Amino acid sequence: MSIISLLNRTADLKRQTADYDDMGGVQYTLTTYQSSAPCRISQAVPTEIQNGPEEYAEATVMVYLLPGSGAQRDDQVVHGSTTYEVLGVREPSVDNHHTALVCKVRTDGV
Numbered sequence: 001m002s003i004i005s006l007l008n009r010t011a012d013l014k015r016q017t018a019d020y021d022d023m024g025g026v027q028y029t030l031t032t033y034q035s036s037a038p039c040r041i042s043q044a045v046p047t048e049i050q051n052g053p054e055e056y057a058e059a060t061v062m063v064y065l066l067p068g069s070g071a072q073r074d075d076q077v078v079h080g081s082t083t084y085e086v087l088g089v090r091e092p093s094v095d096n097h098h099t100a101l102v103c104k105v106r107t108d109g110v
Contacts, residue, residue, distance in 0.1 A: 007038035011079040059105040
C-alpha cells in the first residue's frame with residue numbers, strides 16, 4: 001500500500017532564515033520552503049507540563065509527510081489557521097516510506 005493514499009491534507013512547510021545586516025545584527029524571516037505538501041495530521045494529544053510552579057497543558061501531534069521533505073527541528077507546518085512547531089523528525093524503519101514529525105501545536109498566535 002502506498003503512503004500517498006493516506007496523506008489526506010496539504011500544508012506549507014516553513015523555516016526561519018537569518019538575514020544579517022552591516023552592523024552584525026540578525027533578522028529572522030519565516031520562509032516557505034515547500035507549499036501544499038501532502039501530509040496527514042494525527043489528532044492532538046494534550047500533555048500536562050509542570051515547569052517549576054507553573055502547570056499547563058501542551059498539545060502534540062504527529063505530522064506524516066512523503067520521504068525527502070527536508071523537514072528539520074524548529075520548522076513550522078502550517079495547515080489552514082493552525083501552526084505546528086516541529087520538535088523532532090523520525091524516519092521510519094522502512095526506507096523511503098514516509099517522514100514523521102513530532103510537533104507542538106502553536107497557541108501563541110505567531
